Amino acid sequence: MFGYYFNLALRSLQRNIVLTALMIAAIGIGIGASMTMLTIFRAASGDPIPQKSAQLFVPQIDNFDPESKIAQSDDLLPVIVTYLDATEWMRSHIAVRQAAMYPITVSINPPDPARNPIQVDARATSGDFFPMFDVPFKFGGPWSRAEDASHASVVVLTRALNDLLFGGANSVGRNLTVGDKTYRVMGVLDEWQPTPRFYDLGRGSYSGQDQLFLPFTRAIDEQMPTVAGLNCEQRTGPGTGWDGLLHSNCVWIRFWVELPTARDAANYQTFLHNYAAEQQQRGRFHWPPRVALRNVTQWLSYNHVVPTAVETLTSVSFALLLVCILNAIGLMLAKFMASTGVISVRRALGASRPAIFAQFMVEAGVIGLVGGLVGLGLTQLGLMSCRAVLQKDLSVLMQLHSNDVLVALAVSLAATLLAALYPTWRALQVQPASQLKTQ
Amino acid sequence: MLKMTRLSKVYRTEVVETYALRDFSLEVQEGEFVAIMGPSGSGKTTFLTIAGLLEELSAGEYWLDGVDTRGLSDRKRSRLRNEKLGFVFQSYNLIPDLNVYDNIAVPLRYRGMPVAERRRRIDAVLQRVGLSSRARHYPAEMSGGQQQRVAIARALVGEPRLLLADEPTGNLDTQMARGVMELLEDIHRRGATIVMVTHDPDLAARAQRQVYITDGQIVALGSPPHLVEGAQRPGLAAQS
Numbered sequence: 285m286f287g288y289y290f291n292l293a294l295r296s297l298q299r300n301i302v303l304t305a306l307m308i309a310a311i312g313i314g315i316g317a318s319m320t321m322l323t324i325f326r327a328a329s330g331d332p333i334p335q336k337s338a339q340l341f342v343p344q345i346d347n348f349d350p351e352s353k354i355a356q357s358d359d360l361l362p363v364i365v366t367y368l369d370a371t372e373w374m375r376s377h378i379a380v381r382q383a384a385m386y387p388i389t390v391s392i393n394p395p396d397p398a399r400n401p402i403q404v405d406a407r408a409t410s411g412d413f414f415p416m417f418d419v420p421f422k423f424g425g426p427w428s429r430a431e432d433a434s435h436a437s438v439v440v441l442t443r444a445l446n447d448l449l450f451g452g453a454n455s456v457g458r459n460l461t462v463g464d465k466t467y468r469v470m471g472v473l474d475e476w477q478p479t480p481r482f483y484d485l486g487r488g489s490y491s492g493q494d495q496l497f498l499p500f501t502r503a504i505d506e507q508m509p510t511v512a513g514l515n516c517e518q519r520t521g522p523g524t525g526w527d528g529l530l531h532s533n534c535v536w537i538r539f540w541v542e543l544p545t546a547r548d549a550a551n552y553q554t555f556l557h558n559y560a561a562e563q564q565q566r567g568r569f570h571w572p573p574r575v576a577l578r579n580v581t582q583w584l585s586y587n588h589v590v591p592t593a594v595e596t597l598t599s600v601s602f603a604l605l606l607v608c609i610l611n612a613i614g615l616m617l618a619k620f621m622a623s624t625g626v627i628s629v630r631r632a633l634g635a636s637r638p639a640i641f642a643q644f645m646v647e648a649g650v651i652g653l654v655g656g657l658v659g660l661g662l663t664q665l666g667l668m669s670c671r672a673v674l675q676k677d678l679s680v681l682m683q684l685h686s687n688d689v690l691v692a693l694a695v696s697l698a699a700t701l702l703a704a705l706y707p708t709w710r711a712l713q714v715q716p717a718s719q720l721k722t723q
Numbered sequence: 724m725l726k727m728t729r730l731s732k733v734y735r736t737e738v739v740e741t742y743a744l745r746d747f748s749l750e751v752q753e754g755e756f757v758a759i760m761g762p763s764g765s766g767k768t769t770f771l772t773i774a775g776l777l778e779e780l781s782a783g784e785y786w787l788d789g790v791d792t793r794g795l796s797d798r799k800r801s802r803l804r805n806e807k808l809g810f811v812f813q814s815y816n817l818i819p820d821l822n823v824y825d826n827i828a829v830p831l832r833y834r835g836m837p838v839a840e841r842r843r844r845i846d847a848v849l850q851r852v853g854l855s856s857r858a859r860h861y862p863a864e865m866s867g868g869q870q871q872r873v874a875i876a877r878a879l880v881g882e883p884r885l886l887l888a889d890e891p892t893g894n895l896d897t898q899m900a901r902g903v904m905e906l907l908e909d910i911h912r913r914g915a916t917i918v919m920v921t922h923d924p925d926l927a928a929r930a931q932r933q934v935y936i937t938d939g940q941i942v943a944l945g946s947p948p949h950l951v952e953g954a955q956r957p958g959l960a961a962q963s
Contacts, residue, residue: 285832285835288832295820295821626820630829633810634881636797637801639801715776717769717778
């Protein structure tokens with residue numbers, strides 16, 4: 285009977301084009317608005333590394349005098365750490381993998397002497413960075429812990445930079461002049477752009493991409509400064525010179541650890557607490573130990589990666605969908621109640637109430653599907669408008685995927701069927717006898 | 724075929740009870756052609772809608788083709804309507820979105836009949852009412868007489884045990900009414916049981932038996948011109 289009901293639905297919808305168009309528009313606008321905001325919300329809040337987000341942690345330690353009122357976060361814990369703490373934690377080797385890192389800018393002399401030097405965003409980090417974050421390689425691989433320890437002059441390039449410098453060829457083993465030193469290429473990354481860029485939210489959650497990676501130890505040796513700025517206590521300041529900075533209480537280094545199990549995480553939490561207590565005992569901290577360990581999801585939430593405005597607008601868009609559904613209920617009520625004469629005839633000819641119910645549900649389903657398709661069109665328009673006004677890197681992420689199409693159609697179908705329940709119930713309450721008498 | 728015993732139908736509001744049918748008893752045998760007559764508001768149409776299982780009765784019994792209809796579920800009543808009853812209404816009640824062929828197919832659709840059998844039956848019934856050439860026409864493209872023939876074809880296509888007709892010629896001019904009446908008589912001659920509600924004594928006279936209703940009760944029955952007075956007593960009303 286489905287085919288029959290489908291055919292009847294098409295005929296019924298053609299009978300009153302204006303009413304049909306209004307119903308489809310109501311559903312389509314609701315779906316369009318909610319899907320547009322949902323796409324933006326997902327682009328802004330997606331899990332950048334779902335397979336490991338529960339195993340990667342950021343340790344935090346309160347190394348500022350509470351009186352200094354330096355607030356980098358809601359709970360006044362710094363989101364970055366000092367060089368002293370980073371190197372101490374690196375030496376502990378408690379985590380399965382660990383990486384200290386900070387952003388730098390480097391000048392590169394292209395292999396082609398005819399080309400001018402270029403400046404690129406880069407990252408000083410540990411070799412563990414790559415396996416810890418599941419970074420894919422096109423050629424070669426990361427440098428080893430031994431090379432970290434030996435402060436080796438090695439680099440890893442992104443695919444884009446390798447294309448620029450070596451024309452996309454396998455450059456592993458080739459030398460590259462960075463600043464005034466020669467570095468050996470260890471690997472070339474494949475496409476990799478976690479979004480948001482969870483491992484360093486300080487430079488914009490969605491903006492920029494590191495083009496080159498070199499060992500943290502090497503960068504320290506070369507006195508390469510961070511490009512993200514320092515955060516220092518007024519009382520002590522950054523000290524004098526590079527060495528003064530390294531021994532200061534300024535925070536400027538990001539630190540990540542990989543802790544595969546809950547037990548590993550608990551152990552690390554204990555380690556952090558003991559470490560802070562020890563620093564207090566040594567007289568470095570004059571306040572009780574305060575530490576935190578947050579995984580990727582917690583870290584994104586803690587840093588308010590999803591703008592409050594996006595959250596609010598997403599809620600508003602779903603409220604609009606609700607209003608549109610209520611509107612559709614009214615329109616369907618008018619349409620279905622106008623069909624009571626035909627319902628009565630069908631009942632007289634042997635249609636049971638469930639049969640009439642099924643017929644109206646199929647009609648509502650057709651409205652829902654067409655409304656969903658209209659909604660998808662409006663979603664594309666909405667996303668195009670948003671791309672024009674939002675930052676470019678976030679705009680790139682605002683794409684409708686094949687799953688979104690299915691979700692939009694499913695939501696539209698479910699919403700319309702739900703909206704049709706009351707009008708259908710009302711239409712089924714009509715007594716056929718009274719209708720047939722008055723025909 | 725149809726047996727109603729001491730049947731009542733009451734419409735209740737908060738302040739008043741209205742008896743549309745009261746102590747109504749009637750039996751119609753298989754193959755009969757019975758005309759139900761009476762003034763407006765006498766209960767003729769209520770009788771027809773109860774007979775057609777479109778309304779529940781308030782009291783009494785109604786047996787249709789050996790089935791006690793009291794307390795049946797909506798699904799069972801719908802199936803009985805579909806398989807045993809055919810309706811012809813005064814205003815035709817064709818579905819405007821459907822052409823003649825699809826209108827006639829409606830009861831067969833609800834019966835879940837295969838396409839080939841459906842087509843065979845529709846073609847046969849269209850030929851019987853003389854509208855084979857109009858199968859793809861829509862109701863709005865046809866005269867009143869033709870629409871009523873389509874309605875009769877729709878009522879007959881399911882080969883019902885009982886045909887219920889409510890003023891079948893009420894909206895037709897004399898010539899068209901004659902044609903429709905001749906068609907009903909032909910259907911009766913072929914063995915159909917027909918109960919027809921009408922105002923028109925001339926039409927009623929063409930039935931085998933007439934039942935006269937006033938204020939929800941049978942007041943006379945018989946064959947014209949010998950209507951038997953005082954038939955409101957159940958025992959008498961039940962006789963044919």
